Amino acid sequence: MAVCARLLVLSLWGLGLASTMEVPSLKMNNGRDMPAIGLGTYLGFDQNGVVKSKDKQLRDVVMRAIDVGYRHFDTASVYETEQEIGEAVKMKVEEGVVKREDIFITTKLWNTQHRRTEVAQAINDSLKKLGLDYIDLYLMHWPIGLNADYSHSDVDFMETWRGLEDAQRMGIVKGIGLSNFNKQQLERVLKEGTIKPDAIQIEVHLQNVQKEMVEFCQSEGVVVMGYSPFGSLVARHGSTVEGPKIDDPVLSSIAQKYGKTTPQIVLRWQIERKVVPIPKTVNPKRLEENINIFDFTLTPDEVEKINGFDTHTRYTLPSFWQNHPYYPFDKVDNPIADPFIKV
Numbered sequence: 001m002a003v004c005a006r007l008l009v010l011s012l013w014g015l016g017l018a019s020t021m022e023v024p025s026l027k028m029n030n031g032r033d034m035p036a037i038g039l040g041t042y043l044g045f046d047q048n049g050v051v052k053s054k055d056k057q058l059r060d061v062v063m064r065a066i067d068v069g070y071r072h073f074d075t076a077s078v079y080e081t082e083q084e085i086g087e088a089v090k091m092k093v094e095e096g097v098v099k100r101e102d103i104f105i106t107t108k109l110w111n112t113q114h115r116r117t118e119v120a121q122a123i124n125d126s127l128k129k130l131g132l133d134y135i136d137l138y139l140m141h142w143p144i145g146l147n148a149d150y151s152h153s154d155v156d157f158m159e160t161w162r163g164l165e166d167a168q169r170m171g172i173v174k175g176i177g178l179s180n181f182n183k184q185q186l187e188r189v190l191k192e193g194t195i196k197p198d199a200i201q202i203e204v205h206l207q208n209v210q211k212e213m214v215e216f217c218q219s220e221g222v223v224v225m226g227y228s229p230f231g232s233l234v235a236r237h238g239s240t241v242e243g244p245k246i247d248d249p250v251l252s253s254i255a256q257k258y259g260k261t262t263p264q265i266v267l268r269w270q271i272e273r274k275v276v277p278i279p280k281t282v283n284p285k286r287l288e289e290n291i292n293i294f295d296f297t298l299t300p301d302e303v304e305k306i307n308g309f310d311t312h313t314r315y316t317l318p319s320f321w322q323n324h325p326y327y328p329f330d331k332v333d334n335p336i337a338d339p340f341i342k343v
């Protein structure tokens, strides 16, 4: 795992907690390193659309995250958090806490900019919001192309991939990858593309272990980033869901053994599998809790035990797109109405 361990600076925050920790990295196909945990920054979705940060809350969270050792931030143009992440990074660079090259930014192309010629413009827009001159990892958010009015477009994701390849050759992104692609779609990119994806971001948690997909990606050198890493431990779309909770007896007994919490155990389980978790929190205490997972290891038996929670459950299931030719998941009988549709 510790392909390239980096020593993080002694950091101080709040009432004086000091910690030195090593966050390992994973090597990508482009030869660069991805820090093994990232901070998720999607703030959710309500009847007004995407939830926006108020009073620079997210900027302050990201600054604090840098202080406690996070070096990797996950965003997307559609999250509308790029600007505050950029502000935080700029301030921490100015304070001398980090250099730009110590920070790893992942952001994503939205579905309405899938034409090859639109990709560089989308990236330049993200760079402007981030206040940066390159992005570490740029992902195609979905294989699904949409027109400006959100009607389905038939643009092939391979055309979009060419646009990402162009951008990497231009140097405005250092690495390129995918998100929410299924195995067959990834196989097509591997076969028809000229640059191998560096990473793929998919939903991975104890109810969606994705054993076969994770193994396939890793066999191709494609680093797997796991989104929604807490699974059923936390509420989903505002309500509790079926599945183990924070006080689950199996997870609690493992947690007790290591003097950790159950959220730390499920994050560490991803680390053991070489999956990069991207837990989201805006809470200072949980921010520290979630990165404090690099001073112990789970046994193979414990990893297996946690694999046993798998029920193949997805929380991100945009069935309103299921008639799109590139919809990546299984269709359901009663698709939900499209919250993105513009009327």
Ligand SMILES: NC(=O)c1ccc[n+]([C@@H]2O[C@H](COP(=O)([O-])OP(=O)(O)OC[C@H]3O[C@@H](n4cnc5c(N)ncnc54)[C@H](OP(=O)(O)O)[C@@H]3O)[C@@H](O)[C@H]2O)c1
Pocket: 039, 040, 041, 042, 043, 074, 075, 141, 179, 180, 201, 202, 226, 227, 228, 229, 230, 231, 234, 235, 263, 264, 278, 279, 280, 281, 282, 283, 286, 289, 290, 316
């Ligand atoms: N590529 C994609 O299509 C896609 C889709 C979904 C998500 N993502 C990415 O993945 C990130 C994480 O996924 P997610 O936000 O769906 O789910 P998540 O990180 O599994 O869960 C976030 C929830 O857990 C709570 N939480 C965080 N740490 C906790 C702890 N230690 N103990 C108890 N509760 C805790 C958070 O509340 P507080 O903030 O109050 O702590 C929040 O309600 C997103 O932010 C985004 O960057 C990508």
Ligand SMILES: *[C@@H]1O[C@H](CO)[C@@H](O)[C@H](O)[C@H]1NC(C)=O
Pocket: 120, 121, 124, 172
């Ligand atoms: C994006 O920015 C790069 C670097 O500044 C520039 O070479 C390129 O022409 C820009 N592309 C578009 C479409 O704006």
